[in-house]
Amino acid sequence: MPEIEKIHKYIDEHFDDHIKRIQEYLRQPSISQTGEGMRETAEMTRDYLKEMLGAESTIDSTSGYPVVFGKLKSKTSNRWMFIYGMYDTQPVEPLNEWTSPPFEARIVDNRIIARGAINSKGPLMATLNALQSILEVAGDLPFNLIFGVEGEEEQASIHLPEWAKKRESELKQCEAMGMWIPSQAIPGAPPALLLGLKGIVYMELECRTNPLDVHSSQANILPNPVWRLIWALNSMRGQDEVLIEGFYDNVEPPPPEDLELVDKYSELLVKAMTASYQVENYRGVNPKAMARNLIFKPSPINIDGIISGWTGPGTKTITPAKATVKIDIRLVPNMTTSEVIDRVKSHLKKRGFEDIEVRVLGAYEWVKVSVKDKISQAAIKTFKELNYEPVVMQMLPGSAPFYLFTKPPFNMKFIMSGPGHGGRAHAPNEYLMVDGIKDFEKYIASFLYNYAET
Structure with missing residues (x-):
């Protein structure tokens, strides 16, 4: 034997x-x-x-x-x-x-x-x-x-x-x-x-507008950090694509043979997601298009979590002092983590969100x-x-x-x-x-x- x-x-x-x-x-x-x-x-x-x-x-x-x-x-x-x-x-x-x-x-x-x-x-x-x-x-x-x-x-x-x-x-x-x-x-x-x-960049964006939480009766005259983050995020992403200038510049188009291979197992990918996570509400209906998007495109700024204000039971009327959002971006060839980080920071500054602090918590190359x-x-x-x-x-x-x-x-x-x-x-x-x-x-x-x- x-x-x-x-x-x-x-x-x-x-x-x-x-x-x-x-x-x-x-x-x-x-x-x-x-x-x-x-x-x-x-x-x-x-x-x-x-x-x-x-x-x-x-x-x-x-x-x-x-x-x-x-x-x-x-x-x-x-x-x-x-x-x-x-x-x-x-x-x-x-x-x-x-x-x-x-x-x-x-x-x-x-x-x-x-x-x-x-x-x-x-x-x-x-x-x-x-x-x-x-x-x-x-x-x-x-x-x-x-x-x-x-x-x-x-x-x-x-x-x-x-x-x-x-x-x-x-x-x-x-x-x-x-x-x-x-x-x-x-x-x-x-x-x-x-x-x-894929590569990944994981970041926190934090906005602080007041030293302390303030009674919400003052909302007419005080900035709200949650809305500030919402406006910043809205400037960074549309419904299906990233709006940051130059974000897609270095994305390498897949060769035709790679597209053909992905098309062959596209339905299997969708079935696997449905079976494992009971997912049914997809961003798309065509398995081939969904698979190509998943494999070959960078992710369009995923929000992992938002932290701010009162989230306990009942009511507490406040204007929060600060708000933090955790985001990740998945990278494909030939993007680099450094270019993505720089473009996020540059975008926020150009759009008037220079008060939002950007902290990089982790980064992998593809x-x-x-x-x-x-x-x-x-x-x-x-x-x-x-x-x-x-x-x-x-x-x-x-x-x-x-x-x-x-x-x-x-x-x-x-x-x-x-x-x-x-x-x-x-x-x-x-x-x-x-x-x-x-x-x-x-x-x-x-x-x-x-x-x-x-």
Whole structure:
């Protein structure tokens, strides 16, 4: 029996233990916004790397939450790969909308329901399960591995550049990076080969008009910061497009072949959104146009939240002293975070909103790899060996800090795909389908061998 078949058999035979380990990891809270369980989860992650894989592992301090570093040397290979992961999650509120407690990781209707199930402690532990299976059967890995598991991905990875500089010598050895994520949009759908990620700029705009909240009877003669922000936001965006001068100047038009590929899976994208989030009220009715918009266009200034005034029960008649809005903008090739930030600030100043303070809370650049690259071809080969025909998805609408590693000084290629399904990331009842985890682990093991042959 070839080595990879033995590894797949080992995964089959130890699958119950693998599921229990995923549940164990998910039962440990790790909410970076509040700090709940963060140190404990970092220590747990370090211990998994040591005990499951025999890796050298330490908790690297940063100016924020630590990064768990790991190093695992192959006995036979001189090639290096970087495994990126995150151990932090989003908050669980609104708690009353969960049908199963978010940190009990119960299996309900063949789904592990937990915060972090799909995004992305569940896939991280499944990755470690796959690597352990290789070591148990083959006694060695086809690559030398560096691990970096951060605790601030949900906080825009603000201290990851600091860590990358600290570990520059180790990271420069790596030719590629991997973060495997189940990519079947709905159960039974073909998995997606994800070739890119949008960039993002996350900002706060704050307007203060008075030193203190004032009785609303004075509204006739006092400025209101909420209205001021509303007028500013209205100047920045129309119904379907951004009104900031020069915003679209560097957006790269997609080639015809990319448009054709997106058209093929456009209906699947819409079905996935409807199934995962029960969304029905879309900005558009044509699946092809919606998919092209989602993949190839920058987002039109999303409002994440507005904070101001009295929002408690009953009445309180005030003119607020200040108002804050949180916004994010997703970037596509060839936009840059610096140009978008500069254009937002310049726009507000030109329109007379120089009193509005702009604070940048986080920023990622976009990333992209060619379908013709050997890492992409190894992924396609692996999917087909497991009887999947993947769809090629040029750009995931989400964002991640991969640009730190794909651009100089590291210039790594990246892989982000895998069979399996999960959903409701950042929402109540986040889940990971149990049925897909076995093939997901087999995919990772097979991919490493296939890529090592290139």
